[in-house]
Amino acid sequence: QVQLVEAGGGLVQAGDSLRLSCAASGRAFSRYGLGWFRQTPGKGRTFISYIDQSGEFTDYADSVRGRFTVSRDNAKNTVYLQMNSLTSEDTGVYYCGTTSGGRYLWPSDYDSWGQGTQVTVSS
Numbered sequence: 001q002v003q004l005v006e007a008g009g010g011l012v013q014a015g016d017s018l019r020l021s022c023a024a025s026g027r028a029f030s031r032y033g034l035g036w037f038r039q040t041p042g043k044g045r046t047f048i049s050y051i052d053q054s055g056e057f058t059d060y061a062d063s064v065r066g067r068f069t070v071s072r073d074n075a076k077n078t079v080y081l082q083m084n085s086l087t088s089e090d091t092g093v094y095y096c097g098t099t100s101g102g103r104y105l106w107p108s109d110y111d112s113w114g115q116g117t118q119v120t121v122s123s
Contacts, residue, residue: 006021019080034070061103098111
């Protein structure tokens with residue numbers, strides 16, 4: 001099982017940018033697709049972005065498409081989420097997860113999760 005550690009969250013103002021990272025341990029990192037989810041108080045995790053094993057296929061929630069970019073560096077066992085033009089609606093705890101089954105839109109599709117990183121956007 002892969003161990004994941006997210007970093008890069010913080011408190012920013014609306015319109016600012018942040019880059020989150022998700023570092024993985026283990027040699028099997030390149031076998032997994034990676035997803036980003038956001039969780040807010042009282043709600044479950046919602047899909048934000050996905051990148052496949054090779055990095056050639058990506059997908060985004062409609063709410064972030066055009067503002068967020070996901071990428072990965074398999075040599076560094078790390079996936080990134082570049083977040084631009086942030087709004088207060090982007091506030092939440094961001095989690096990365098691994099999936100190997102080809103499905104990626106739901107939390108139940110994922111095998112491992114990191115501890116999350118808090119993103120707070122003030123308006």
